[in-house]
Amino acid sequence: xxxxxxxxxxxxxxxxxxxxxxxxxxxxxxxxxxxxxxxxxxxxxxxxxxxxxxxxxxxxxxxxxxxxxxxxxxxxxxxxxxxxxxxxxxxxxxxxxxxxxxxxxxxxxxxxxxxxxxxxxxxxxxxxxxxxxxxxxxxxxxxxxxxxxxxxxxxxxxxxxxxxxxxxxxxxxxxxxxxxxxxxxxxxxxxxxxxxxxxxxxxxxxxxxxxxxxxxxxxxxxxxxxxxxxxxxxxxxxxxxxxxxxxxxxxxxxxxxxxxxxxxxxxxxxxxxxxxxxxxxxxxxxxxxxxxxxxxxxxxxxxxxxxxxxxxxxxxxxxxxxxxxxxxxxxxxxxxxxxxxxxxxxxxxxxxxxxxxxxxxxxxxxxxxxxxxxxxxxxxxxxxxxxxxxxxxxxxxxxxxxxxxxx
Numbered sequence: 024x025x026x027x028x029x030x031x032x033x034x035x036x037x038x039x040x041x042x043x044x045x046x047x048x049x050x051x052x053x054x055x056x057x058x059x060x061x062x063x064x065x066x067x068x069x070x071x072x073x074x075x076x077x078x079x080x081x082x083x084x085x086x087x088x089x090x091x092x093x094x095x096x097x098x099x100x101x102x103x104x105x106x107x108x109x110x111x112x113x114x115x116x117x118x119x120x121x122x123x124x125x126x127x128x129x130x131x132x133x134x135x136x137x138x139x140x141x142x143x144x145x146x147x148x149x150x151x152x153x154x155x156x157x158x159x160x161x162x163x164x165x166x167x168x169x170x171x172x173x174x175x176x177x178x179x180x181x182x183x184x185x186x187x188x189x190x191x192x193x194x195x196x197x198x199x200x201x202x203x204x205x206x207x208x209x210x211x212x213x214x215x216x217x218x219x220x221x222x223x224x225x226x227x228x229x230x231x232x233x234x235x236x237x238x239x240x241x242x243x244x245x246x247x248x249x250x251x252x253x254x255x256x257x258x259x260x261x262x263x264x265x266x267x268x269x270x271x272x273x274x275x276x277x278x279x280x281x282x283x284x285x286x287x288x289x290x291x292x293x294x295x296x297x298x299x300x301x302x303x304x305x306x307x308x309x310x311x312x313x314x315x316x317x318x319x320x321x322x323x324x325x326x327x328x329x330x331x332x333x334x335x336x337x338x339x340x341x342x343x344x345x346x347x348x349x350x351x352x353x354x355x356x357x358x359x360x361x362x363x364x365x366x367x368x369x370x371x372x373x374x375x376x377x378x379x380x381x382x383x384x385x386x387x388x389x390x391x392x393x394x395x396x397x398x399x400x401x402x403x404x405x406x407x408x409x410x411x412x413x414x415x416x417x418x419x420x421x422x423x424x425x426x427x428x429x430x
Contacts, residue, residue, distance in 0.1 A: 032104040040095040042300045089184035091306040101140040110164040118156045191313035198272040206260045213297040214258040221290040230269040281382040320348035323415040331421040346379040365399035
């Protein structure tokens with residue numbers, strides 16, 4: 024037997040499979056009238072006005088590894104001796120913190136003749152930002168029946184490629200999600216797709232594409248018109264640059280108002296990106312959580328309210344009374360007016376409602392009389408039950424005189 028320097032008949036070699044990088048250079052600036060304009064290209068054909076050349080650079084180490092990328096490596100076990108070894112088993116594992124993932128099962132080779140090798144390629148999508156250790160183990164039996172093993176460790180760090188920061192804004196039943204995406208790598212990347220996978224309670228509308236064009240004759244989308252991204256045809260994101268994406272979420276029609284307004288989880292953000300030479304990366308966030316508004320047990324909000332009315336005339340306001348409490352309630356709507364009010368509620372200043380079930384709602388039509396011209400709000404509108412009083416304020420209404428309306 025002729026063992027190698029480590030006393031083994033076999034040699035274990037591991038090489039990461041990754042795309043080459045473009046060689047960077049310090050560009051030389053010169054004018055077209057300078058001598059270098061004619062001399063430099065002849066001396067160095069790869070010279071360029073840019074910092075990137077046309078030459079490829081093969082990696083000499085594991086290099087930068089980013090979360091969401093597929094880590095691939097080539098594992099080779101070669102017999103350097105003149106003897107035949109048997110029962111060769113090669114096992115590859117990836118360890119991160121307390122988690123251990125087997126990348127290849129026990130590949131058993133009955134025998135390995137001199138100068139013969141057994142090779143394999145293993146792949147794994149990296150999902151953790153942490154220090155990873157690639158553990159490669161080889162066990163074999165010599166011709167003398169001795170059982171030997173080889174074990175090697177390769178440590179590398181997994182970095183965060185993009186930062187995704189969600190911001191939620193709630194407007195009644197509607198939720199707007201702003202996703203700020205920042206490129207944390209040292210080179211430009213191409214954003215292939217950004218998608219919001221909504222939670223079960225919501226439907227999503229992508230606000231990052233142009234709206235569909237409607238046909239001239241009918242109010243339907245034009246099939247020949249395709250929606251395009253508001254960011255243009257090239258979705259390149261430079262290093263340390265940011266981009267803002269916007270999504271609008273609406274509760275599903277079959278969902279009751281109570282559930283729609285108290286649901287915390289709204290969905291997951293999914294990002295697919297490419298490196299300079301096309302290497303794919305994929306990241307999906309955990310459930311994005313929002314801070315839900317705090318509501319009283321009873322909530323009164325307008326559904327249909329006019330923006331302008333005529334002084335001295337009666338107008339209608341449609342509103343919804345929502346019971347967020349834990350019991351059915353019988354309520355009364357009152358309008359508390361002070362001196363010189365702009366509006367007064369008809370029906371003897373109060374409206375008695377029918378019983379509203381728990382987590383239910385009731386639509387009501389209120390009639391008001393406009394008394395003063397100008398832009399005013401309907402203030403001091405209260406909803407009362409036997410235990411508490413809840414106050415609501417409606418948006419501003421422009422009150423016009425008769426002579427202003429006729430102009």
